[in-house]
Amino acid sequence: MPISPDQQAEIDALRSTSKPTLRAVSEGMEAHLYTAHEVLDHGFVRVIDYMGNDEAICQAARVSYGKGTKSVQNDEGLIRYLMRHWHSTPFEMCEIKLHVKLPVFVARQWIRHRTANVNEYSARYSILDREFYIPEASHINAQSVVNNQGRGGVLEGAEAARVLEILKSDSNRAYDHYESMIGTEGPDGEPQDGLARELARMNLPANIYTQWYWKVDLHNLFHFLRLRADPHAQYEIRVYADAICKVVADWVPAAYGAFEDYRLGGATLSAKALDCVRRMLKGEDVTQENSGMSKGEWREFEGALK
Ligand SMILES: Cc1cc2nc3c(=O)[nH]c(=O)nc-3n(C[C@H](O)[C@H](O)[C@H](O)COP(=O)(O)OP(=O)(O)OC[C@H]3O[C@@H](n4cnc5c(N)ncnc54)[C@H](O)[C@@H]3O)c2cc1C
Secondary structure (H helix, E strand, O other): OOOHHHHHHHHHHHOOOOOOOOOOOOHHOOOOOOOOEEEEEOOEEEEEEEEHHHHHHHHHHHHHOOOOOOOOOHHHHHHHHHOOOOOOOHHHEEEEEEEEEEEHHHHHHHHHOOEEEEEEEOOOOOOOOEEEEEEEEOOOOEEEOOOOOOEEOOOOOOOOOOOOHHHHHHHHHHHHHHHHHHEOOOOOOOOOOOHHOOOEEEEEEEEEEEEEEEEEEEHHHHHHHHHHHOOOOOOOHHHHHHHHHHHHHHHHHHHHHHHHHHHHOOOOOHHHHHHHHHHHOOOOOHHHHHHHOOEEEHHHHHHHOO
């Protein structure tokens, strides 16, 4: 269960009180504050705090004294201009603080994004819960034969069942051993010292869940989402990125719209690729062989045009 009834009661209590503020708020984001959005089997993403909104981006870009808003259309146009021309610092004026619960192997990919501030749950101090990511049957795939860094078709029948059983039983066995090592009662009921938590955790598999607070500015969040909400990103991190995308779309609709248009849905063309487009527009029959591009580049170029 991603959120226990006690944790939900704490969230409800936070959401039932409000304080007046002079600061910029986003109505869309207020609706998300504290609420847990479930991801995978035990994970979630929830917004703990945020700073700024679409207007704040424009205010920073114009270095204005007041709200800085000329009109909503003006603001949207300015935000699209900033995004289009990689004028990124105004986006850094907005911040978001998330509480994320995620499997350790997903956290290892996530932590590579160095521009965030992170504080992780301490498994030296606390005892980890018996919560492991076990994929749904539709997400247990074979190794891809075309992409070494990806997955192919869904495993089926006896193989799928055996993989699922191995994942479940290994996770539980490792956790049983974890408990028996940190416990102060030995296997026959006799007292024992109990192994330090910081050591016992080394035996736990990478599908166990961890949690952290993750704070990042909007510019670097967009960079994270560009890479991790991409169809080539691993499914297990992509679902977190997708959940965050929905929150960001409500928080800063104009900035998210520009990001979706220029980055998520857009493509960057090399000089050679651009030359091919020009030749195609003139009616020339351009192929990989006469494009000047490698097979891989050509495949990606075709993919971008489709
Ligand atoms: C599909 C995919 C496959 C991947 N495969 C692998 C893999 O096989 N092995 C592996 O190790 N990693 C892999 N990665 C991780 C990848 O190499 C990056 O580490 C990760 O995506 C973080 O990107 P970043 O450094 O741009 O982001 P951030 O750390 O958030 O940095 C954002 C930007 O800030 C700047 N920056 C931050 N820190 C520095 C710095 N110290 N010096 C210079 N500039 C800095 C850079 O411009 C950077 O782009 C993969 C990532 C993806 C999306």
